[in-house]
Structure formats: C-alpha cells, structure tokens
Amino acid sequence: MSDKKAQHGVSLKKEWLACRFQEGLVFKKLDAKGKVFIEYLPAENAWVPIDAPNYTFINCFWVSGSYKGQGYGAQLLQECIRDSEGKAGIVAVSSHKKRPYLSEKSYYVKHGFEVCDTAPPYFELLVKRFDPDAPLPRFKESAKQQIVADGDGLVVLYTDQCPFTDHYTGEELDAIEQAYGIPVKRVKLTTKEQAQNAPSAFTTYSAFYNGRFVTHEILTKAKFDKLWNTLGEPQG
Template sequence: MAKPPTLVDLDAANLESLPCCGVKNPEHPGRCDKNRWLKTYLKKGLRAKVLLTADQRQVGYIEYLPGEYAWRGVDARGYLFIHCIWTHYTQNQHRGFGQQMIEACVADAEAAGMHGVAVVAREKPWLASSAVFLKNGFEVVDSAPPDYQLLVKKFQPSAANPAFKTGWDDRMKKYGTGLTIIRSNQCSHIAKFADEIAECAEREYGLKPRIVQIKSHRDAQNAPTPYGVFAVLQDGRILADHQISCTRFRNLMDAQPVNPTAHS
C-alpha cells in the first residue's frame, strides 16, 4: 500500500525547492513573486503547508495566517484566517485531504490561543466551496456581494465573529473610468493572468489599463472586492473579481458597451 501524503511546512529554507501552488519551476515569475511574499508573511505568523506524496509530488496546499494580516476584505482579528486550500487533480479529491489540512490549521489555532479559524468561500474559481468547511464544523457568519461567504469555527463562543468589510460601492469610486487591473503577489498565478489581460486590452481594444499593485494586507483588506488580491474593473463596475483568462476577458468586454476612455 502506498504511503499516504504528508503535510510539510514551507519555510525560508525549503520554499525554493518544494513545489508550491501547483508550480514546480522555481524560476516561474509568479512563483518568484509568491516566494518573496511568503518570506515577508512567514515573519508575521503565516503557515503554508504542502501536501506531498513520498516521491515529492504536490497533491494539496493550505495557507493561513493571523487574521489581522489577511489578504481578503475581512476583519478577522483573533482568528487564524485561511487564504487558500485545495487538492491537486481530481483523483486526489474526496479522499479526506481537505479535512487533513483543515485539522492541521485548527490544531495550530488552538495551540496559539486564537478565537478560532475563519475563511472566505464561494462557489466560483480560486476560492474553496463552503461545503468542505461546513463538513468540518464551520458555520456561515457573514456574506458579501455577489456571493461570498465568511465562515468560522469558533473555540470561544463569546468571541466576536469575524466580518466582511463594508462600503463596497465607495471603494469602487476611487478607480474612476477606464480599465483597471488590480493585482498582487499573494497568488503565484496572478502575474500570468494580469499580464495577458493587459496585453489583450491594448492589442485588441486600444485600452491602456491602469495597473494597481496590492502591496500589503491593508491594501487587500480595503480593495473593492472581498477577494482583495485580483480584479478587473471597467468604468466603475467589476468585470471580474477573480483571475480570468484572455478568452473570458474578451467575452466580458464584447458583451457590454466599452467606454473608450483609457488611462494613460
């Protein structure tokens, strides 16, 4: 019988050599950005765990940190906050790996004396579904448009619940007209999507987008969407609040009137 995968903590000594976020190549630009981001937030209590087979193949990943440093539009002080959790390849799903990773996070939260564990979920790409958390004792405590849910597993019933930030319309107003791409280094896949969309916008639509780099957890918590780390905005509305392909970008642009105003 094959040895079950084990969780390995990423740290400053091994994050260059172990696969992370499904990216094996340590020279991958997005991976380099992610590694720099990890080194910064490891110093703030971030834990990143890779689920590895005996032959060092990545089958899962979970990343969490103290809620005050969360890169999502939330107020989660006192909780460990999960950014990402996933299993790689469909053959590794429904095998208890998600539960294994969540239990590791819960154990770390209990050991650190936190109020509990919080996470943002939705039924769209780039965030986990709420189902895996509900199965593991979490409950929904808040929601944000269009379909985000904030879930928590509390150790202290009297502790205040985490909550989404508010004022989403006001956050949008500061970006004005034209095309804006909001990007960050929190996910190693963002650089590729952001660069391709920017090139497509200029080449096919004559739009030079404004690029806004999310540089800190404060920036992410005050972004115009709950996801916080990536968005495409057009003339005061959200085209995409998670990473999308060029094909999807074209479809969204072609489906609605485009204001020719561009940022120089």
C-alpha cells in the same frame, strides 16, 4: 509551477510567502507533487478586507485531482484547528456556489463552518467559532462598497499571491487594451494595509469595469471577449 509563463510569478509568490512567514503564516502540504496544501495565518495579518480579531484566516486551501476523497483535506484542516487553539475561531472566504480559486463552501459547512457575512456580488465569509462569545468576523465596508478610484475602463487589482498573475497583468491586459481601445489600469497591492482596505474580498486578483466589479478570475483576452457583451449586466 510547470507553466513557463508563470515562472516570474512563482518567484514573486515565494518572496511574498517568505515575508508572510514572519507575520505568522503557516504553509503545510502533502509530501507529493500534487497540489495538496493549506496556508493560514492570524486574521489580523491577512491580506483581505476583514475584521476578525483573534481569529485564524485560511489564506489558501487546495486538494487537487486524484488526491481528493482520501482524507488529506480533513488532515490539513485539523492541523489548522490544532494550531488555532486559544483563538476565537477560524475564518475563510468562499462563495455561494463553486468558483475558481475559492475553496468550496460545502466542504467548510461539512466541517462546522457557517456563513457570518457576505460581500457583493457572491463572496461569503465563513467561520468556525471556538468561542461563542467572540464577535463574529465581518467584511470591511470597502469590500461591500467596491468603490474604485479612477475607475474608468478596466481596472485590475492584484497581489503577488497565487494564482500567479504576473504574466496576465502584462501581455494579456495589453492585448485587451489594444483590441478594445479602452483604458487599462493595473493596481498592485504591495502592503497588508492596502489589501485590508481593498474594494474586493479577493485581493489576489479582481477586475473592475467602469467602476463595477466584474470578476475575480484571471482575465485573458479570450475571457474578456466572452465578457464584453455582458459588461452592462449585473455579475453574480
């Protein structure tokens, strides 16, 4: 939040949170300046393309830097477990290896989660079930098919969740468009329904090139320069 370029994005994130609180989102953090927090809400209201009725969805879970290894993550997760009493379980989106903006799979597995579904190219849906008879959560077909309408050139799908993308969907994408002479389209998801039928498992930010998923990491001109020569190759 100290990044001056992100200030408008911070405001948008706060507005997004305020609306989600009305839908059952819970935000808990350590009383410190560091990033030690968890967000979760009923999976029916999650801004991700999953089917997980009567589950809790962990929207964001972050313990940073010097705060790691002190048990804060376990305490936050326990809060989520306690608040999910009576639910079928808890779900979260991760990946088969460590990636930016996604909580580590190994941490979830350590605390009793297991992979229940996957979506290309590397997303995994993890579940901690309380009710063994409840249906397993699944990614929706839209996340698996990854079909982007009018997908020529670079298409970036994003929301007002964090990480803050406002600046990067403006100046940085303009720079890419000018440097490479390719069409750039921005698709902002503004409703829960749009997000729940999105062509990517990560709706905060996902980039597609000529209809194919490229990355869920925020693109800058420098990052796109490095990706340019690999865009004809599978990502994963």
